Amino acid sequence: MNGNRFSLPDLGIGVGLRTTHFPTILRRKPDVDWFEAITENFLDTGGRPLRVLDVVAERTPVVLHGVSLSIGGTDPLDRAYLAKVKALARRVKAVWVSDHVCFTGVAGRSTHDLLPIPYDEATLRHVVRRIREASDLLERPLVLENPSSYMEYAASSMPEWEFLARMAEEADCALLLDVNNVYVSAFNHGFDAETYLDAIPADRIVQYHLAGHTHKGDYILDTHSDHVVDEVWRLYARTSERTGPVSTLLEWDEDIPPFAVVRAEAMKALAYRPPRPASLPRVAVG
Amino acid sequence: MADLALRRLQRFVQSVVVHPGETRAAAARAARRELGESPETVLRPSRTLSAVDRIGIYQGMYLLRMRDALAADYPGLAHALGENGFVEFVRAYVARHPSRSYTLNRLGDEVPDYLARSNRPDRRFLADLARLELAVTRVFDGFAPAPAAARPAVPGPGTTFRAAAPLTLLALAHPVGPYLDAVREGRAPRRQRSRPVRVLVYRRGFAVRRRDLSPGAFALVAALAAGRPLAAALDALSIRQRRDLPPRRLSALFRALVGERILVPA
Numbered sequence: 001m002n003g004n005r006f007s008l009p010d011l012g013i014g015v016g017l018r019t020t021h022f023p024t025i026l027r028r029k030p031d032v033d034w035f036e037a038i039t040e041n042f043l044d045t046g047g048r049p050l051r052v053l054d055v056v057a058e059r060t061p062v063v064l065h066g067v068s069l070s071i072g073g074t075d076p077l078d079r080a081y082l083a084k085v086k087a088l089a090r091r092v093k094a095v096w097v098s099d100h101v102c103f104t105g106v107a108g109r110s111t112h113d114l115l116p117i118p119y120d121e122a123t124l125r126h127v128v129r130r131i132r133e134a135s136d137l138l139e140r141p142l143v144l145e146n147p148s149s150y151m152e153y154a155a156s157s158m159p160e161w162e163f164l165a166r167m168a169e170e171a172d173c174a175l176l177l178d179v180n181n182v183y184v185s186a187f188n189h190g191f192d193a194e195t196y197l198d199a200i201p202a203d204r205i206v207q208y209h210l211a212g213h214t215h216k217g218d219y220i221l222d223t224h225s226d227h228v229v230d231e232v233w234r235l236y237a238r239t240s241e242r243t244g245p246v247s248t249l250l251e252w253d254e255d256i257p258p259f260a261v262v263r264a265e266a267m268k269a270l271a272y273r274p275p276r277p278a279s280l281p282r283v284a285v286g
Numbered sequence: 287m288a289d290l291a292l293r294r295l296q297r298f299v300q301s302v303v304v305h306p307g308e309t310r311a312a313a314a315r316a317a318r319r320e321l322g323e324s325p326e327t328v329l330r331p332s333r334t335l336s337a338v339d340r341i342g343i344y345q346g347m348y349l350l351r352m353r354d355a356l357a358a359d360y361p362g363l364a365h366a367l368g369e370n371g372f373v374e375f376v377r378a379y380v381a382r383h384p385s386r387s388y389t390l391n392r393l394g395d396e397v398p399d400y401l402a403r404s405n406r407p408d409r410r411f412l413a414d415l416a417r418l419e420l421a422v423t424r425v426f427d428g429f430a431p432a433p434a435a436a437r438p439a440v441p442g443p444g445t446t447f448r449a450a451a452p453l454t455l456l457a458l459a460h461p462v463g464p465y466l467d468a469v470r471e472g473r474a475p476r477r478q479r480s481r482p483v484r485v486l487v488y489r490r491g492f493a494v495r496r497r498d499l500s501p502g503a504f505a506l507v508a509a510l511a512a513g514r515p516l517a518a519a520l521d522a523l524s525i526r527q528r529r530d531l532p533p534r535r536l537s538a539l540f541r542a543l544v545g546e547r548i549l550v551p552a
Contacts, residue, residue, distance in 0.1 A: 040388055040389045040390075043388075043389060044389055044391060044392075044427060045391075045426075045427040046427065046428055046429030046430060046452070047426045047427050047428065047452075047489070047492050048426070048492035051492060068388035068389070073296065074289060074292055074293035074296055078388060081388045103296055105300060105385075106293060106296040106297055106300050107297065107300070108386050109300065109304070109384050109385065109386055110384075110385045110386065110387060110388065111300060111303050111304060111344075111348055111385075112351055112355075112385060112390055113303065113344060113347065113348060113351065115296075115299055115300075115303070115344065117292070118292070118295065122289070122291075122292070123292055126289055126292060150340050150343040150344065151329050151330075151337070151340035151341050151343070151344070152329065152330045152332075152340075153295070153328065153329060153330070154327060154328055154329065154330055155291075155295070155328075188332060189332065190332065190333055217334075218332075218334040218335055218339075219332070219334065219335060219340075219343065221343070
């Protein structure tokens with residue numbers, strides 16, 4: 001299968017825009033197809049980070065990836081925050097805006113973590129309602145990512161993949177499928193990663209995430225601190241067969257190596273995903 | 287799970303995640319208070335970890351995340367407190383001033399005042415160091431004012447000025463700038479004796495710079511940055527401050543302010 005129901009383009013292979021790589025990225029135009037910027041890092045700065053993002057966005061497609069929407073939270077959606085996200089997305093012509101299926105805090109506090117939500121009918125209705133509200137405020141479809149997690153609720157009545165699939169259908173949102181997160185959670189919770197991937201509606205997947213992790217023995221921590229393991233590449237290849245070539249991004253957030261190493265790791269994805277049809281040109285900026 | 291039940295569940299999780307103490311007791315207390323249950327009836331164990339172990343992973347990461355965020359904004363303070371001391375500081379600080387923002391950039395806003403109110407014997411030095419570091423962060427992230435439409439060719443007595451880029455003026459009781467410089471450059475920092483210093487923190491391009499000012503220069507820059515006309519700003523200086531700014535120094539100050547585009551005619 002090729003294409004998604006949102007007509008969002010296959011941007012090719014991208015990497016996360018990280019401060020440590022700013023000098024390299026500014027010195028020469030790196031040969032990557034696109035960048036993903038952490039939304040919150042650019043919302044309240046008028047200094048160098050925003051200037052760098054502006055420069056990058058002038059020459060390379062950019063996607064905004066947030067960590068603070070708290071779509072599964074029970075505090076009201078932060079409209080001021082969403083207004084800033086919307087303005088930034090316009091400024092840098094973000095191809096899409098994504099965040100995570102999680103909650104980040106409650107009662108006005110933020111833990112700045114992606115905390116899991118229970119997967120049951122009432123929570124599903126709650127999240128679907130908030131996705132619609134957030135999409136209306138952003139005036140664009142929201143793209144949501146499956147989180148990695150370390151605990152499960154007794155109240156959950158359906159597996160995570162069923163929750164995600166139903167959420168995407170009922171809220172009519174797009175999905176960012178993090179293959180490493182599936183692998184991490186599969187180990188931590190003891191489910192089958194292939195069952196998970198096969199249950200996600202292919203036509204709603206508009207982006208893949210890949211990353212490394214840290215095996216702690218009893219559990220796996222989603223650290224984004226290493227190369228992608230072979231099993232995650234295999235899972236990526238398997239799900240890519242269903243979706244066709246989809247925008248793919250490598251995340252590396254701890255012990256970040258030089259840009260060339262991150263880029264080389266990202267480009268490995270080309271060997272695991274179907275080739276882009278020759279008729280589809282690269283996405284242009286502007 | 288209805289919204290109220292979901293909210294209670296989330297309050298339980300958050301209570302444990304942000305708790306500065308032992309996980310098991312925190313989880314038991316929070317589960318009882320929020321849900322009338324035990325952690326084991328709320329969370330599932332895995333093949334290898336208990337329910338409490340699993341939520342404990344989030345609790346451990348919370349403190350590390352807060353430490354990393356504050357260390358990024360306060361490298362000097364982190365050095366001054368030492369590795370363990372800084373972690374203990376972070377634990378106490380975030381318990382008192384937890385993040386209430388979507389961004390971690392605001393987490394450290396209360397650090398200088400928090401330190402000043404502490405009972406540490408070196409609190410004044412640490413609070414001054416934190417004030418300087420917070421000023422650097424704010425100037426780094428500040429938004430430059432929109433450029434003025436037209437400027438007088440030659441500034442006169444009635445000329446007003448404005449900051450061309452974000453700036454902050456600090457009056458401190460300790461010369462903490464050299465300490466921060468040493469930490470940043472990987473040299474062994476030395477705490478200098480208490481003496482009043484006045485510091486201008488400003489941005490040129492996207493680089494944050496610092497300049498020590500004499501009392502007269504400090505008062506003049508503060509008045510000009512506040513929008514007072516040049517003549518009025520000079521008139522408002524005290525006799526001591528004027529003595530501090532003889533014509534040669536005043537001229538040098540203006541050359542620096544205008545040359546580095548710290549202040550420009552409004």
